[in-house]
Amino acid sequence: MSSTKAPVSTTKFRVAIVGAGLGGLLLALFLQKYSTDIDVDIYESAAKLAELGAGIGVWPRIAGTRDSAEMALYYRKADEPEEVDVRAIEPALLTFRRSDLQAVLVKHLQAADRIFYSKRLAAYVEPKAGSLDPIVLQFKDGTTATCDLLVGSDGIRSAVRRTMFSELADAAKDNGDSEQAAKLRSMIDPVWSGQVAYRGVVPVDKLEGSAFTDIDKPVIFIGKNKNVISYPISRGEAVNIAAFVRTPGGEGTTYEGPWVTECTGPEVAEKFEGWSSGIQDLLKAMDKPLDWAVHTVRELPTNVSGRVALIGDAAHAMTPHQGSGAGQAIEDGFILATILSHPSVKLSNVSKALKIHDELRRSFAHGVQLASQQNADLYHLYRLGWEHITAAQSSKGDYPREMLDAIGDELESAMRWALHGSILEDQQKALKLLEQL
Structure with missing residues (x-):
């Protein structure tokens, strides 16, 4: 009597990227370059990629x-x-x-068929701390999806940031710190x-x-x-x-x-x-x-929480007076892909790995954000x-x-x-x- 064993999965974790702008696409490409054991799905709110020609x-x-x-x-x-x-x-x-560059990125993305369009995130549900159960994504069309790690690359009105900081604010309120809760909630909207x-x-x-x-x-x-x-x-x-x-x-x-x-x-x-x-x-x-x-976006005290990270405008939308908004999204994707693809990073410690990304990128990007405003003051005399x-x-x-x-x-x-x-x-x-x- 013969038996057939289920194939052993070679995927160390599944990444969901919300937003197929430059930051999200470049993160997917960097992961493609540096890893062979990370599955990536991209969820884009638009019906097709039609970035402005700016x-x-x-x-x-x-x-x-x-x-x-x-x-x-x-x-x-x-x-x-x-x-x-x-x-x-x-x-x-x-x-x-911008639209030309975006088209080139999609062309070189091997998993371009993993871009799901007309998927506008409403919220996500992350399991309790310590659990390795999947994160559940809830879309406005009523559908859901799951992932092991969520990256919010969904722009200045980020739904990922909204959920993250709503939960951080709720936790602060539960701990009796209403002032901190109000401060965290003020960071949700641009x-x-x-x-x-x-x-x-x-x-x-x-x-x-x-x-x-x-x-x-x-x-x-x-x-x-x-x-x-x-x-x-x-x-x-x-x-x-x-x-x-x-x-x-x-x-x-x-x-x-x-x-x-x-x-x-x-x-x-x-x-x-x-x-x-x-x-x-x-x-x-x-x-x-x-x-x-x-x-x-106001200066955020963190760009990560659990197994969720913010990149690009979702984390640090800035004025364009250093010509670096898109560049900072590219840097976010490059460093995050470097971290996630490292052999030492596994599902069990990926939340700790995200803190490395936060340590390296958040303060730097905020410095660029401040410098952009200072440049505006120079441009406007x-x-x-x-x-x-x-x-x-x-x-x-x-x-x-x-x-x-x-x-x-x-x-x-x-x-x-x-x-x-x-x-x-x-x-x-x-x-x-x-x-x-």
Whole structure:
């Protein structure tokens, strides 16, 4: 009489990634590269991947090598009729159209068939501490799924963060600490940065004959309470634009109205009245730009709880003024994949391993988040004596020119970490910490 034994599973644990944006996709790709015994499922709320065509930039810290495609970054003051050069930073920036990069990532993902669409997470249920039972995912369509480890890469309005911090707040309340409970609950929802961004992409042929000529380089145009960022994407066929308008005193307040609406190029240009003719022509050329209320996430005391982790905007959504929001999501995915794929990490100790990720990534990303806001203060002429210069004086050029040199020096210093550091250094730190696991 013969018997057949069930095959022995070679999977050490199953990872569920909620959110198929850049952070989630790159985490899956890094896991694919570094491990053969981790199963990955991705749950995406959208019916298909249709990211906006906006651009992103990648710095040498992540790119890891100098490349002929890297471009110098230029800063100019443009809230007066004639633009004034402020500073140029060495060639360092690689730019991409976000949707193009996302499509490439999916193409190289061997488990692309494990991306489940139209799956919007409502909440998750994690077993009691010490139990190795699966985590249960509850979706808004009424279906459920299970995993051993959950990664929330679901953006600034993260459902994973909502469940995590609701449970942490409940635990604090049960322990009699109502003040801590209220503080934890305040971290669930995003907060308004006080800024609105008008985002769009303009084909370069639409700019022919215009006063805007910087189609081949990244430029940050600064001015009182406002700034404009432009850089080439899609192999130089288009220019990505983000124009920011700041409401003094608006940071931390509640934004009234929808976060994203559609507007027109001329409407955006009107908000930059008095700026250079090049900026006026650039903004007018935008076709149906999107009006985004820029929100951020408060500084979180932890990005992990049990067998659940937050990455990317779910953990540290920031203003884009260091061009590092997407980059920090990439770093999260790289370090987390390094940790999870390590031979010493098993289901029984994965919660301890996640604490290593939290130790390495949370404070660093928060530092970038703070630096992004400090850069915004420089772009909007809020610091280094500029707070005493009125918008009217700024637009007339009524200020000492050495004040621009001070801004240039500060900006160059603020971007040094992205130009000269390396994420590989943090990977080595992670490997050393894993030896003690």
